[in-house]
Amino acid sequence: MRLITLHCDYIKFKPLKKALAKAEDLKDKEQKEVKDCLVVLTAVEQGDNDSILKQYLAAVKKTAEEVKARKIVLYPYAHLSSMLAPPDTALEWMVSAQHTLQKEGYEVTRAPFGYYKEFELKCKGHPLSELSKEFRVAEATPNAKPAMKPGKEKKIILDRRNLKPNDHRILGEDLGIFYLSDEIGPGLPLWLPNGETIRHELIEFMREVEEKHGYKYVSTPHITKGTIYEKTGHLPYYAESMYPPIQIEGVNYYLKPMNCPHHHMIFNKIVKSYRDLPLRLAEPGMTYRQELSGVTYGLIRVRAFTQNDSHIYCTPVQLKEEFLKVINLFEEVYKKVGIKDYWFRLSLPDFAGKPDKFTGDPKEWMHACDEIRKAMSASGKKFTEEVGEAAFYGPKIDVQIKNSQGKEETIATSQVDIVIPKRLEMHYIDEKGEKQYPIIIHRAILGSFERFVAYLLEQTSGVLPVWLSPVQVRIINFTDRNVKAAEKVAEHLRKELPKTRIDTDFRNTTVSDKVRDAEVQKVPYIIVIGDKEEEKGTLAVRSRGKKPEFGIKPTEFIKELQRKIELRE
């Protein structure tokens, strides 16, 4: 749909003869005049739908309000488009628009449809008096897929034949971590209760650690106007992996494929001076990327994922130290969560081979690359170098890991950005009172929680540290005689350890069977209550994968468990 709005002192028009066989019948063919009105020249186009009509009406109303016009003249004007809708449809639309606007309290005149008309108007000529707009239906997908019949949810087949036993897709299924539903869509994982427990523990853990290291937590919306991505320069690089925009009142909004611009706007709001730096903003931010359908894969490549994201804004002098702190943070965190096999990769630009991929001043690139290299040497960590793997806005360190099939992949990243601050006019005032651009470190220690949990499962085969285990203690009765005593033990432990995840298995089956189940589920502590325990008031505790220990005093067990969970051992 296309339109031109003209704020006029008057318009006069008179139908002369039919231009279309299907022109509407008219009783009154006299000249009409409307004074002080908003004339809306309109062309309805092929494929226009309700959403387009809504946008059209919203735009007309907005303009009418802005110019304070109470009278509106809807004037069909076919010459605006070469892809006109069929006349029947177009007329229907014009009438519908007229009724809607009348209901809203406007005095609406509709010029006859399908006639050659003589007309005369006087446009007021102020800045808002002439506007044009165009509304388009989102591009129809060329190979549109036939709609599935509604019915039973189609299950997603996990073909285990080619997968290793520690593949996170198998563990994810067996341990109740996540689920991919065809009804929800490929690459859109649903976290099951056990998985969400792990994810939540990781988020909490990161927040604790990061706040300890001076990060400030923020929270930002999932959509944003597209203009910001034009400014940052992301659009040309990212358009393909971004979801198509949602149009609201004629403005394009995108699901965010990264959290950066949101954080940068917070920087612009709160940073004034070099004294405010470094500023470290952090957020477990959910992002959306339209990955190719052939590449989505378990929790490792998905279309909606939560980044353990942070942006560190600093001065060029602070860069090396801040970067070093990030590198050290990787080690601190990975040790706690149980990731052992990983290494660093310094990803550099390739100005000779792919100059188009990297933007900005080569001198600043060199400075950034040098500072990172120095930071890496200072850290004492081993790293490889890869030319051409840098981001478009700066060099980066990637944390590399091998998946269950031995293939190298990136789990996390820390990127230096020397380009975006200029594009978004981010600055601070330095010691000399001069405006300076900050350097940004984009870093995600855990990468995304989705991918991280996947690799965590693969590296540990599901044997997680106690603090991350979805079920930490399972209490089993030895015979039916012991159910009540076992319940009491559960109650007691829950009271003493309110944040601990304790469950019970009182099924009518053998102890071995229930122990086996708990072992398969990788429960760290299995407590069996039988006649002996009931009599002595002790616990039979079986630590994951070990032989049971008998005669443990509850107080001892509680103390030990509390320590392990608090210290995240």
Added chain:
RNA sequence: GCCUCUAUAGCUCAGUGGUAGAGUACAAGUUUCGUAAACUUGGGGUCCCGGGUUCAAUCCCCGGUAGAGGCUCCA
């Protein structure tokens, strides 16, 4: 997105041109056992979806969807 392979019970899988089975899980009953699988019985399937061939399709053919491996891309 492209190439190859795959889709049968909640899960893991057999099987057949004449509409289906096992193990496990689930439910009921029996059993009351000292640390990785007790016994019996039962319910449970539009054999992924749409079309074609055929007297007849879960099986053969075509198309779609989803998954796996690879390419490419990424956290």
